[in-house]
Amino acid sequence: MTFPVVGMVGGGQLARMTHEAGIPLGISFKLLSDTPQDSAAQVVSDVVIGDYRDLDTLREFARGCDVITFDHEHVPFEHLRALEADGVVLRPGPDALVHAQNKGVMRARLMEIGAPCPRHRIVTDPADVTAFAEEVGGFPVILKTVQGGYDGKGVWFVRTPEEAADPFRAGVAVLAEEKVDFVRELAANVVRSPHGQAVAYPVVESRQVDGVCDTVIAPAPGLDSELAGQAQELALRIAGELGVIGHLAVELFEAVDADGRRRILVNELAMRPHNSGHWTQDGAITSQFANHVRAVLDLPLGDPRPRATWTVMCNVLGGDYPDMYGAYLHCMARDPQLKIHMYGKDVKPGRKVGHVNTYGEDLDDVLERARHAAGYLRGTITE
Known part of the structure; x- marks a missing residue:
């Protein structure tokens, strides 16, 4: 009897604990990890060390996997699309994952379906942040990098126009949100x-x-x-x-x-x-x-x-x-x-x-x- 192979991109603790949950079911895991020392790489038997940002590495990793899932949301969207076009089964797929990868896309889609959200919009510079603050009743406001933030990283609590400059130094799009009490x-x-x-x-x-x-x-x-x-x-x-x-x-x-x-x-x-x-x-x-x-x-x-x-x-x-x-x-x-x-x-x-x-x-x-x-x-x- 052949049991399926689940490919997991990312070697963190979430992959480690997901692998543990599959053991009683006899599910085989194949892991794409940054280093042999990563949390999941220490316990999964089939480990590929490689860069999830490299499409060739992802394609090679996908061989032999019945389905691929993720420990994080950072695989480039265009690579997910390419894997999907290759016939690789991704769960969740790129059309879903983009909403976890890009906060601007997420907010726009949530508004479309009527989900309650804080007032927000993409801002282009500190002056635009000040204009947004005036729209929502004044400072403070929350600024977030559209991509890449987690555990408080990429998030700024901005109290004044002068404090609004830092998020733009990273050179990525910035989402402004009202501070919710x-x-x-x-x-x-x-x-x-x-x-x-x-x-x-x-x-x-x-x-x-x-x-x-x-x-x-x-x-x-x-x-x-x-x-x-x-x-x-x-x-x-x-x-x-x-x-x-x-x-x-x-x-x-x-x-x-x-x-x-x-x-x-x-x-x-x-x-x-x-x-x-x-x-x-x-x-x-x-x-x-x-x-x-x-x-x-x-x-x-x-x-x-x-x-x-x-x-x-x-x-x-x-x-x-x-x-x-x-x-x-x-x-x-x-x-x-x-x-x-x-x-x-x-x-x-x-x-x-x-x-x-x-x-x-x-x-x-x-x-x-x-x-x-x-x-x-x-x-x-x-x-």
Whole structure:
């Protein structure tokens, strides 16, 4: 019996955890990685070291793959088109991925389908930023490079016309958005298969520190059930309208109107497993990674329902701890239910090197356990 080969472009932790989810199914993975030291390259047996920006490398890699999916959104769009023309099965395909690669394209398409978004437009220079600020009620405004930003990179919080010059120095298009006075950040994670089956995970609250996801709470505490349903329906509609195959994360703002009513606005899209879905590894019947594998292979999707009342994910960021492995003794002894997921990365300050998941029936207890473990592994908590 021949099982399919899934090609994964990108060797980061998302590829590592997606590969892990395919192991019980007997799915073979072939990896295109930048270096042998990348997170997924350490654990996948079939690894090609090469540059995803080189079309010949991509074409050679695609040989022997039944389907190709992605750890990141950075493969040049024209290369995706060329692979598609060669008959390579890409999931998601270029027509979908362009909306995750280009924020200007994303905003334009979301407006076409009536998805709620912050006020925005492409700006050409600092004077244009000032004009945009006047249109939306004044500074501050948010500026983003149209392509390439992530984890707070390529994003500027601009308070004055003088501060508006920096984003243009990169020589790429810039998107201006109004600053949304939001209550909190949410994420709606959904998965869609080629034959149109789709599932939605509970909407989660995502807490950021310095532009990087720190904590995810599933489900989002105190979220109105009607608003949660709207967020799930919106994410499913976006996945369908954009033709997404696989996992889609829709990052959202929860804001309050002048009349006090809560509403949601789309912040960003990611067409791959996402940090806001890492809780599903231990907190859902079927994880985001397992469902992504099922979707790209057009297998029936798994149950997305949670296993416990609450699940909390905390990222482990690189710090100055001299012996992170030695810290396992304390964390595991203190909390036998704790789940630790490390990525095999060199520890650098502020770098995501792993995450922990906790679950249970009391939110305060689950939060405290996750925060303690993540802090102890990082070295910010010592007892």
